[in-house]
Structures are given as C-alpha cells and as structure tokens.
Amino acid sequence: MSRHTHAKRIEGLDKNVWVAFTALAADPSVVNLGQGFPDIPPPSYVKEALAKAASVDRMNQYTRGFGHPSLVKALSQVYGKVYGRQIDPLKEILVTVGGYGSLFSAIQALVEEGDEVIIIEPFFDCYVPMVRMAGGKPVLIPLRLVSMKSGKKTITSADWFLDPDELAGKFNSKTKAIIINTPNNPIGKVFTKDELQMIADLCIKHDTLCFSDEVYEWLVYRGHQHVKIATLPGMWDRTVTIGSAGKTFSVTGWKLGWSIGPEHLMKHLQTVMQNSLYTCPTPLQEAVAQGLLLNYELMDQPECYFTSLADELEGKRDRLAAIVEEAGMTPVIPEGGYFMLDLSHMDEDEAYDYKFVKWMIKEKKLAAIPVTAFVGEESTKDFEKYIRLCFIKQDGTLDAARSILKSWTKDMQMG
C-alpha cells in the first residue's frame, strides 16, 4: 500500500483537539462546558422558517452556487446597514459551509506556497492547519496579559493586548495576510477601534490582506462595541470579513456562514467554492434569509435577536463567573463571545491544561477545553494554566457545573 500515500498538503494536520475532546465529553453524565455550541434552543421562527422552506419543492433542489439569492440579498441589507456602505449581493458576498468554510475559502483562494500569515494567539485552532494546508507559513504573536493595576481585582479580556512593536516586527515582504478574530475565541477580547487601527496601519503599510473572523460579532456585552476593521479607511479593499449563521442564530448545526469583501478578492473565494462543494444547502439558506430579514426590521431594538441574545448571555457570563470564583478559580471576564477562561488555581507542578481537562472530565464529570489548543508551541508555557468554559448553556447546565465545583472545592479544603 506504500503508493497509497496521502498528499503532502495534509502532512501533520490529522490531529484535532475537538476530535479528542468531543469523544470524551460525549458521555451524557458529563456536564459539557467544552465545545462551543448552545444547549439552549434557537429562536422558534428560524426553525419554522426551515420547516416552511422544506415544504416548497424548489427549495429542496440546487440553488445559486455562490449563495441563495434571497440570502445574499438579506445579507446585503443587514450588513449594508452595519457597514454603512452598499454591498453587492452577487459580487461581494459568498455563502459558505459555516464560518469555517469561509476561512477555508479565503485561505485557499489567497494564500500561496511560501506566503506568511500572521495569527494572533490564542487563536481558533483551525487557522494554523488551514494556512499550512495552503502551503503558507503561520507567524504567531501572542496577546499578552498586561500586569494588573493595583486595586483592580478582576481580570477581563480587555487586559490582554498586542504589543505594537512586537506586531510590527512580524510584518515583512512575505506577509500575505493577518488573521484577526474579534470578539476573540477563547479569551473573549473585543478589539477596540484603536487596536484595529494599529493593525490596519500595518496592513496598509505592508500591503497585507486581512481576514477578519467576526462570527461572534453580535455577542458583545455592555460597555463594549464591535468594530469592523473593514470599515476603517483603506481597509475595505483588502479585507475579507467572516460571519456565521450558526453563531448568529444559535444553530451551529446548520453550518452556514458567509464572507463579505471587495469583488477583486471575493471572486477568488468564489472560484474555490465552485471547485470544492459548489453550493450550500437550499432550505437552510432560505430559513437564514428569513431570520435576517425579520431581525433587520428590529435592528437596534431590544427584541432584535442580535441584541436579546447578547443580553441573555451577559447574564450567563456573570453567573458562571460567580460560580468559578466561588470555587476559588479566577475567571477572565470576556467582553464578547461565549467563552470564559479560568486561571487554574492548582499548584505550579500540577498537570498541564490538557492533562488537567482530561482528568477533570474523567474524575469530576465536567468538560472544558485546554487553552494551549489555541496557541503555538512556543506560547504553551504562558497559556497552560488556562481552561476554556463555554456559557451558552441552559441555566440548569450552569447549575450542574456549580454543584461539581462546589463539592470539588469542599474536597480540597478537607483534603
């Protein structure tokens, strides 16, 4: 069988944190705060829209490859308003299989052998293997926890920064793109306009592209604002912005996402699409279109799901933060997204985060995700004390986690 070897492009890319941890957490007795998907139901009107679409004959057959017409039109409307610019539904939008599919299309379309791509740690884990699969070279730069001001007790995701000089040092003539993720998974950082301007200045100076993963764009908590880097001067023409129906409407299992950007970049993503899977499922796209149109009418009002979901999650965020603090751990309060990092309160010589999480799942029946899954090898020692918890869960789930942590702390106090 020696000739049945794999293509070189997948060398070393077979391991995946989710494949490992999803299996472990699948045990129904485990309280799963690991993988990032809701256990709360999606809004009923999106499910109804899907049922309705599925009952129309035409909706069960192929639709337009680059995106179902009613969906790209709805996206153009919603984002036209958000960006404050006219977005061409046919030329500047591509519908993909989740935000994941958009990342793949952008990287395959625009990254070549030898290109460098700057990735900010901690990063959603697929960025590195996708860049490598395209023949590119990932160049990593960590967000760094700036030492606490005296008197400030709580750590938030806003305490993590990119060092401007360090970042500037990563750009060179080979740099093809930088990938940013705001709100960030796993820390929950919401990049400020100034921080994005700093990145934008470098992109313009070095003529670099920007892939902006904004799947959590609506999940931003009080006092913070999601800023689209593509709206900064000089950035529209060099940015591909990625969004997700799964995260927007709490339907991760629908696997629909989109890329928005200038025609001269989007046409290449469309080429990848037409040679990889051609079209996305029709009834799901129709249902998302309906969901977007409904919320477009309600935008800026509290009933708008984009706002109401963030409100609901803010409550869960605070609830989980209290739970882990009670257990003696230190949460990193996220400004956005649905993940929270916890500083493990274990001893210095305690197990690394992977071992810790595996042990926690097995012994304590509580699942989380080790944060070093989101960083390169060199940054492992800076991040191994953190585990990631997902709080887009029913209050019952969060309560179950609380019970586990409470009895755990008790054991430790007694032991």
Added chain:
Amino acid sequence: TRLFTQLAADYKAVNLGQGFPDFSPPQFVQEAFCKAISGGPQMHQYTRAFGHPPLVKSLAKFFSRIVGQDIDPLEDILVTVGAYQALFCAFQGLIDEGDEVIIIEPFFDCYQPMVVMAGGKAVYVPLRPVSEGSAILSSGDWVLSADELASKITPRTKAIVINTPNNPLGKVYKTEELQMIADLCIKHNLLCFSDEVYEWLTYDGAKHIKIASLPGMWERTVTVGSAGKTFSATGWKVGWAIGSGNIIKYMKTIHQNSVYHCATAAQEAVAHGFEREYQLFGTPESYFQQLPAMLHHKRKKLALCLESVGLQPIMPEGGYFMVTDISSVKVDLNDPNTKDELYDFRFVKWLVKEKGLATIPVSAFYSPEHSKEFDKYIRFCFVKEDSTLDAAEAILRKWSQKE
C-alpha cells in the same frame, strides 16, 4: 453549465439543461426532515464531524449488504456536503503535485479542475461509439478501449476516476468493463475514485455494479454517493465517500480542515430514508424501485419526442440524462457572436434563443484535446415533471412541422 442556466432563465426557456428534478423529494424523506427540524435542540447544533452517527450507521448497514464487505461506520465512511465535496476531499487528500489522474470522457466537469487544484495532471481517455448498426444507439455502445486505457498509464499515474452510471452519456459499466479497469488498477497499484451518484437509476435490466466489490478493489477504491440524487433532494447537499479506512482517513483530514461538519438535520433525515429503504429493499414500495420506474417512462417519452424531429438520441442505460446526436439537423446558426465556438455550443445557444428550449452542449464534458471530435451532441435532462417534458415536446413538434 452556469452560463447555460443563466441563458435559460434569460430566455424563459423550457429547461432540460441543468441536472436536478423539478418535482419534490418523496414524502417519507420530507417527513423525516420536518421531524428532525422539530426535534430536540441537538438537531440544530454540531453533530459528529465525519458524519452524524445515525447516518453513518444506516449507510454502513445498507451498503455492507450490497458491497459484500463489513463496512465500519466510523472508519470507512465520511459524510460530505454533497458528493461534490467527497470528490474534493479525495483529490485534495490523495493527489499530489505531479500525480497523474486518468479521467474517462465524457466526464462530469468538476473532475478536471479538482485535479488541477490538487496540483495533479489530468490524462484523458474517451469512450468511443462502436456500432452504428441500429437506428437508436445505446449508451452501452460507447466503450473504452483496453489498449487505449493501458497506454495512458505511466509511472506517475496515481488514480483513475470512473462514473457509473455516467453523466452525460448514461453508460452503465458492465462487470467485464469494470474488471478490465480493476485489472489495470491492481497491476499498476492505482487508486480508483468511483462516482456512483446515479447508482439507483438503471433501466431495461441494466445492473449497477460497484467496482469496489471486485476482488482486490475494496482497499484501493473510494466510492462516492449522493443523497441528492438518491432521494431527489439535490438542495440538501448530503453526500458520502465509502472506502477502506486507510484511505478514508486522509479524506477526513481534508474535511476537518475545510468544512469540518455537515448540517445535522438533513443528515438525520437521510438516515431515516436509508433505514426505510433497507427494510423495503427489492420490494415495489422501495423508492429505489419507484424512481427508476418513473424515470423509465420519462426516458421513453423524451426519446420519442427527439426522434420525431429527426434527432438521434443515445438511449441511456442509466442516470437521468439523454445525449442526442444533432449532426443530421440542418439549421442556420447565423449568430456572428458564436462563430468561433464549437458547433454544439452554438447549437445550444441557438436552441435556447430561437426555440426556447434549454440543453447542455456535450463537448463541455470533454478535454480541450478531444472536444472537437465530440461537438455534435447535446444533453437533455429528463428528471422533470411530465408537464415540462410535454412543453419540450410541443416546442420540438412545432419545430419539425416548420421544416
């Protein structure tokens, strides 16, 4: 084909071009989909990345019986976004820079760009018509020359792509023909990518044979299937690749680094579809009996229409397309815009604009080096409501009366 879809829409043509049904999927899968949609919250969240457990289990059960192989649902199956993405994973996972891939013409048009995108080199070998004895040719009269195929193999050849039943011709490869290909695969240690999306659509007793079931082939074959074609639900985009775990694992790596998951609810519905078909297999209630029976009648209807205007259809043994020889038709293709294009392209455009009937030119399914040899054929799709076929018939009748 996108260009022609647009053209058909522009001229409001009766569309026998693009290959998808204009009728609904069968009720039992539609019901299964509705049930999944209103099912628990997990129906709308991520499922297992390589395939929803109920689906891979029902596919394993169903196809183990047919292939005569114990198929492991977790190791030997990858669920993909349509058969299209299964093909993509196969090329990306297994074809390297400089590898040669043999493609049999006429071929579904995505094979060539996928080979190129993987850095491979496409090597073509055409099916050729043998006899012109009878008035109506059959797709069975188009054959592969064993010598010609063998001559295309070099030390760089990595894989061969076969498609049975074939799009556009409708050829259903016989066991002897597959054996000939299998012998070469084994002799030269090649992989085989077998696109079998139309596997249930065979007519007049033609039998669909899986090359993976031939001795020595399971370990080197990726077999691709489609829920869209199987259950007349092309818009669901659920497909799969089945093969030895040793090969499927490389496709899983591509999948996990490109789309990662497929939509959950549709997979749940397809799982129910296969459960039902497993129970009803071989009986008259089976959709896999009913669909080809329904299409058999449509195939006949279309063939008669085409003959009545002097066109020569090639009766397909399988699939839902019919290729027709247009060389005997004399029309004045007087459009100066198309004068540099191949004859069938020009004819198809003329047919849409002047007669309001949309089809696809068959040279689109050939390599640049062979397309000029095969530019006198156009493809019709007959997986359409009778009313659509009637409308096509009316157009053709009117046309023949004018001549």
